[in-house]
Amino acid sequence: MNRDYILRIAEQFGRMLAIVLRLRKFNRHEEALIAIDEYLIKMTGFSSSLINSLSERDLIKALSPLGSLNIEAALWAAVLLKTEGETYEEMGNTTESYYRYVKALHLMLYTLFEEPRSAETELFEDVEALLKKLDEYDIPQETKQLVFRYFEHQGHYSRAEDLLYEMLDAAPNDPIIREEGEQFYQRLLTKTNSDLQAGNLARDEVEEGLQRLRTMQ
Template identity: 45%
Template sequence: MINRDYILRLAEAIGRELSFILKLRRRDNDEEVLIYIDDVLLRTVGMTSRFLNSLSDEMLVKALSPIDRLNVEAALWIASLLQEEAAIYTARGNSSEGYYRSVKALALYLAASQQEPLEEAPFFQERILNLLQTLADYELPDSVKQQLFAYYERIGHYGKAEDIFFELLEHGKTIALLEQGRAFYQRLQAKNPADLAAGNLNEMEVAEGLAQVEKLL
């Protein structure tokens, strides 16, 4: 695991680049900004925006995991810069390009959070929250919802995790997904009532959720 101090230093380095990008955007020359973002991508991860956006979310994560372990630093640089591209395309009225870049960025943030304590870096937490707000009116791919399900549980937002779980169930009640749900509720049963309440669930809701999953299984 990369240590917390490194995550914070990385957040600071990315934040400096994003501050400069914001200054460029104030010149109202989007093409200049997109070229600069491409230059930063080449400098930091050795890949262009065009190449990164040609890959599916799953393929991009795999490309950044050459030894079955995500290159977290590269993932966070790419996520942050694609998020900036998304904002530019959305502002220009190209919501489709904005959506796809936002989803890729979210998938990378969530993948990185599985390995490193991004919740301890307010910078990345705010970036993730902004993406979730941006995508609130859109349907997310199931692969991203799976990541979001795990992410919400990890940061203690149990009610939101449950909501995502039931959204996934609507798309297909597979044995694997139901087993995930059962394990989720069993983990919640070990939490104390105060922790559950902080995560917007209570013991009765956990018991009801587990019973529902058991019935489906």
């Protein structure tokens, strides 16, 4: 995905979202939801009701008709779901907004790791905004794994470690999470002391964390 292509998508995003934002500004939230649904069908082939009936894993499969993620459709779905969540939040429906935010976050992070060059867009800002909105809520384990990878990618090593043990508390015998934790600490041991300090971890904390992980029952 080249930069010009990403910019064209971003321009389309801007035009469509401007219409939705205008409707929300004048408290025409039901019309905004209808517009979002129409955009979802046009850009992904799926309605809002269908997308929101799927689990995060099944949504990824639905957006991967040829076996690999349709990056453009995933980006559209993520941004429109975030906008839909904001609309429901403004309507006072935090339950519906929560589910949209989780799906949007999952899609954004999955896309960032599937197609790193998509980070040339403003996705990082959207990810941070969604993390803030979901800060007081629990999120699905699979989404937490993506957030864990994101924190490490961004150099937030202490936050990644905290989330690792949160996942292990929920599933202490999950071999995938334990293996990810082991590899995480091994990668950190290759970092310089200044890199670790920038991520709010000291080398001895990394070594202690690795030992703790290995001795967990």
